Amino acid sequence: MADLRSTFAGIKAPNPFWLASAPPTDKAYNVERAFKAGWGGVVWKTLGEDPPIVNVSSRYGGLDINGHRMAGFTNIELITDRPLEVNLREIKQVKRNWPDRALVVSLMVPCEEDSWKRILAQVEDTGADGVELNFGCPHGMSERGMGSAVGQVPDYVEMVTRWCKAHTRMPVIVKLTPNVSNILGPARAAKRGGADAVSLINTVSSIISVDLDRMAPTPTVDGKGTHGGYCGPAVKPIALHMVAEIARDPECAGLPISGIGGIATWRDGAEFMALGAGTAQVCTAAMHYGFKIVGDMIDGLSNWMDEKGYTRLSDFVGKAVANVTDWQYLNMNYKIIASIDQQSCIQCGLCHIACEDTAHQAVAALRVDGKRRYEVLDAECVGCNLCYHVCPVSGCISMVEVDTGLPAVDWNHDPRNPRRLTLEEQG
Amino acid sequence: MKSAAIAPGRLSPSDYTRNFDEAKPPLEPHQALVDSSRCLFCYDAPCIEACPTGIDIPSFIRKIGTGNLKGAALDILSENIMGGMCARVCPTEVLCEQACVRSASEGKPVRIGLLQRHATDWLLSRGIQPFQRAPASGKRVAVVGGGPAGLACAHRLAMLGHSATVFEARPKLSGLNEYGVAAYKTPHGFAQREVDFILAIGGIEVRTGQALGRDVALEALRRDYDAVFISVGLAGTKALGVPGEDLAGVEDAVAYIERLRQTRELSKLPIGRRVVAIGGGNTAIDIAVQAKRLGAEDATIVYRRGPDAMSATEHEREFAQTNGVRIKHWARPVRLVGEAGQLVAVQFEYTRLDPSGRLTGTSETFSLEADQVFKAIGQVLVPDPIRDGTKQVLEMQDGKIAVDAQRHTSLPGVWAGGDCVAGVDLTVQAVQDGKMAAQAIDRWLGAGSR
Numbered sequence: 067m068a069d070l071r072s073t074f075a076g077i078k079a080p081n082p083f084w085l086a087s088a089p090p091t092d093k094a095y096n097v098e099r100a101f102k103a104g105w106g107g108v109v110w111k112t113l114g115e116d117p118p119i120v121n122v123s124s125r126y127g128g129l130d131i132n133g134h135r136m137a138g139f140t141n142i143e144l145i146t147d148r149p150l151e152v153n154l155r156e157i158k159q160v161k162r163n164w165p166d167r168a169l170v171v172s173l174m175v176p177c178e179e180d181s182w183k184r185i186l187a188q189v190e191d192t193g194a195d196g197v198e199l200n201f202g203c204p205h206g207m208s209e210r211g212m213g214s215a216v217g218q219v220p221d222y223v224e225m226v227t228r229w230c231k232a233h234t235r236m237p238v239i240v241k242l243t244p245n246v247s248n249i250l251g252p253a254r255a256a257k258r259g260g261a262d263a264v265s266l267i268n269t270v271s272s273i274i275s276v277d278l279d280r281m282a283p284t285p286t287v288d289g290k291g292t293h294g295g296y297c298g299p300a301v302k303p304i305a306l307h308m309v310a311e312i313a314r315d316p317e318c319a320g321l322p323i324s325g326i327g328g329i330a331t332w333r334d335g336a337e338f339m340a341l342g343a344g345t346a347q348v349c350t351a352a353m354h355y356g357f358k359i360v361g362d363m364i365d366g367l368s369n370w371m372d373e374k375g376y377t378r379l380s381d382f383v384g385k386a387v388a389n390v391t392d393w394q395y396l397n398m399n400y401k402i403i404a405s406i407d408q409q410s411c412i413q414c415g416l417c418h419i420a421c422e423d424t425a426h427q428a429v430a431a432l433r434v435d436g437k438r439r440y441e442v443l444d445a446e447c448v449g450c451n452l453c454y455h456v457c458p459v460s461g462c463i464s465m466v467e468v469d470t471g472l473p474a475v476d477w478n479h480d481p482r483n484p485r486r487l488t489l490e491e492q493g
Numbered sequence: 494m495k496s497a498a499i500a501p502g503r504l505s506p507s508d509y510t511r512n513f514d515e516a517k518p519p520l521e522p523h524q525a526l527v528d529s530s531r532c533l534f535c536y537d538a539p540c541i542e543a544c545p546t547g548i549d550i551p552s553f554i555r556k557i558g559t560g561n562l563k564g565a566a567l568d569i570l571s572e573n574i575m576g577g578m579c580a581r582v583c584p585t586e587v588l589c590e591q592a593c594v595r596s597a598s599e600g601k602p603v604r605i606g607l608l609q610r611h612a613t614d615w616l617l618s619r620g621i622q623p624f625q626r627a628p629a630s631g632k633r634v635a636v637v638g639g640g641p642a643g644l645a646c647a648h649r650l651a652m653l654g655h656s657a658t659v660f661e662a663r664p665k666l667s668g669l670n671e672y673g674v675a676a677y678k679t680p681h682g683f684a685q686r687e688v689d690f691i692l693a694i695g696g697i698e699v700r701t702g703q704a705l706g707r708d709v710a711l712e713a714l715r716r717d718y719d720a721v722f723i724s725v726g727l728a729g730t731k732a733l734g735v736p737g738e739d740l741a742g743v744e745d746a747v748a749y750i751e752r753l754r755q756t757r758e759l760s761k762l763p764i765g766r767r768v769v770a771i772g773g774g775n776t777a778i779d780i781a782v783q784a785k786r787l788g789a790e791d792a793t794i795v796y797r798r799g800p801d802a803m804s805a806t807e808h809e810r811e812f813a814q815t816n817g818v819r820i821k822h823w824a825r826p827v828r829l830v831g832e833a834g835q836l837v838a839v840q841f842e843y844t845r846l847d848p849s850g851r852l853t854g855t856s857e858t859f860s861l862e863a864d865q866v867f868k869a870i871g872q873v874l875v876p877d878p879i880r881d882g883t884k885q886v887l888e889m890q891d892g893k894i895a896v897d898a899q900r901h902t903s904l905p906g907v908w909a910g911g912d913c914v915a916g917v918d919l920t921v922q923a924v925q926d927g928k929m930a931a932q933a934i935d936r937w938l939g940a941g942s943r
Contacts, residue, residue, distance in 0.1 A: 132530045132558070133526060133527055133529075133530030133558075134530075412594040412595075412597040412598045413535075413539065413594055413597070414533045414535040414536070414594045415535050415536030415537050415538075416533060416534070416535065416536060418536055418537075419536035431536070431537060438537065438539070458533050458598065459598055
């Protein structure tokens with residue numbers, strides 16, 4: 067059985083699955099339940115200065131796709147709405163009850179050194195394992211100069227990180243907002259400021275839907291709505307990309323990454339970890355199904371690692387990073403084409419109509435003795451994968467490598483590139 | 494004291510209500526959404542091809558999923574004006590749902606019939622009249638028989654701007670949907686509500702109590718109208734042709750179901766304690782199940798061939814069996830046994846196929862005690878009304894009216910459809926016949942005359 071213990075920025079946990087800073091980690095009651103269910107760690111919902119913020123009624127919105135609930139999720143909730151003293155007292159007690167679990171405290175206070183200094187001392191007193199700086203929330207708090215208002219300005223990220231490192235001995239994790247044009251700006255700033263790690267992504271600015279009767283965005287508060295923070299399975303691809311960009315950035319080398327964004331299964335977690343994340347933080351999936359989902363995350367990851375021969379997390383963390391590259395370095399002479407397994411084909415014709423209407427007219431719709439038959443026209447197929455993705459039967463369409471007999475060549479060296487590197491440039 | 498072998502009122506009032514209420518409840522809106530999401534929206538969808546009326550099924554299901562229920566209902570009703578009834582009575586398991594690719598992939602098709610009902614119920618319950626008539630053509634068409642074929646033909650003719658006169662022998666329209674289908678398949682007066690919806694388009698005159706050959710003559714209709722559509726159904730039933738057929742307790746299943754459908758008091762219908770139904774079609778299933786639901790202790794269907802030869806689908810047979818009906822195969826009645834003029838048993842002979850594939854008796858026999866036996870061995874066209882004396886005026890095929898692909902008969906200006914023409918006897922096929930004939934009549938009358 068694989069060893070799932072993780073040490074992330076010096077913080078130890080029995081497994082790499084943490085609950086992200088959010089409603090599930092707002093109180094001792096919830097966190098106790100999470101630890102009982104088996105979660106390796108939690109990031110306590112963001113603390114701020116007293117008096118506590120006040121939330122509105124109607125806070126969440128969901129994106130349902132074809133009957134699947136909450137493929138995407140949004141919220142307009144703010145940080146904790148409970149007094150600071152209550153949270154600190156509960157954090158202290160929970161850490162005492164669960165010494166083997168990671169307990170990190172998320173923080174968000176005004177951009178003044180004294181504010182950070184004061185709250186860091188209070189958190190340190192609880193015995194918590196570390197802090198996570200919330201530079202990410204895109205709604206509400208950002209209008210007050212906090213959250214993503216800080217995270218979007220690399221200089222602020224660096225400055226606040228530096229303050230925090232100066233005023234605490236606890237590991238400092240900087241949580242990054244995806245609402246930037248290039249994630250490397252704030253990531254590098256965090257590194258310069260001395261961050262022990264980064265975590266990403268926070269939520270994406272969004273309007274999740276419009277209520278066509280009330281003519282207002284959802285969630286709707288007395289007839290009006292505001293943009294919220296988007297999360298859930300739908301944001302995972304955005305998060306994976308940003309994690310990979312940091313993981314392969316020479317300037318960020320060695321900076322631990324905690325992956326966040328649409329993680330709902332062990333497989334999601336493994337993907338983030340393959341791209342360099344040391345831990346995987348989860349929120350929406352727990353809010354959808356409860357804390358029990360960690361059971362599958364733990365033994366699913368363990369079983370997969372056993373199958374692959376990985377004995378500890380470090381055996382595969384970051385293993386896919388070297389294979390993330392830029393388009394210009396892809397092999398132009400590699401070719402695959404679609405192949406349909408006629409035995410498992412159910413004749414839905416989706417491969418044909420997708421290719422016929424929107425791609426390369428490479429799947430023929432035939433009738434053989436009156437029966438439908440769909441066949442790939444090899445000469446027309448460019449290997450785009452569209453048919454593979456629309457096919458509802460797993461394993462029916464596969465993409466098969468074709469030997470072109472040509473050497474591997476990237477676009478920089480491809481003879482078809484009018485601006486290819488000259489022989490001298492190639493060296 | 495021995496109670497009467499055939500007696501009414503075997504059940505409590507609440508039993509009757511429950512037994513004859515909807516056997517298959519409609520989908521709740523949430524169920525409809527979940528089911529609609531299972532439709533793959535196939536290209537060249539096999540379900541469309543499997544539907545005799547060619548409803549664009551993926552399209553209407555997608556519209557249910559998007560909350561466009563009016564659009565969904567229109568997709569259905571524009572191809573099949575009786576889409577509501579067909580959603581209830583179609584053997585979908587051998588039509589659209591059998592063709593559904595989800596049957597191949599998961600052994601569980603999209604529940605197309607129930608989704609169709611969801612959409613059509615939505616529109617009918619709102620009293621929406623979605624169809625408009627084309628400008629009046631001044632042409633008049635006689636429609637003989639107000640069942641599904643006749644109503645579909647009349648409705649399409651009305652849409653196309655013609656006026657239709659429906660001659661119906663019975664007091665009510667809708668044919669077997671009103672008089673023949675098992676009560677629990679279409680309760681709460683749905684057949685009549687659908688008729689009202691169809692007639693609401695306007696341009697359709699209904700004359701009930703008008704039977705072809707008795708009150709109206711084909712020749713007169715040809716003379717007085719611009720075209721004639723015949724959809725008289727199958728008015729005759731077959732006899733067993735064995736001794737004892739005149740005993741008390743020997744009943745015609747079709748006639749009994751008609752009484753059952755039309756009665757206001759099910760508790761007044763006499764039913765036997767031990768009931769036997771003879772036949773292999775849906776009528777045999779319907780009478781046996783309804784007998785059970787009226788309080789019969791035992792109900793047995795006996796069919797002379799094997800299960801595969803039954804025209805009742807596997808789904809129907811299973812439904813009968815879960816209602817406690819026993820089905821026996823490979824036996825045919827040879828004698829109805831009576832005591833003092835009352836049936837007490839039916840004697841059967843076992844059957845098998847001989848080497849040439851013909852059905853033959855084995856000479857071995859057995860008896861089933863029975864107070865009541867229902868004959869359900871098929872209905873036939875009564876050809877008298879379409880005869881001129883002894884001369885057959887319409888060409889026939891296998892005992893039914895012969896028609897071409899456009900449902901045109903051998904007589905100029907006369908079309909026919911429904912159960913009285915060759916082909917499968919299904920409501921959905923009758924609707925398609927009526928629709929096709931109306932379109933052919935419209936072309937024949939000439940668009941230029943408008």
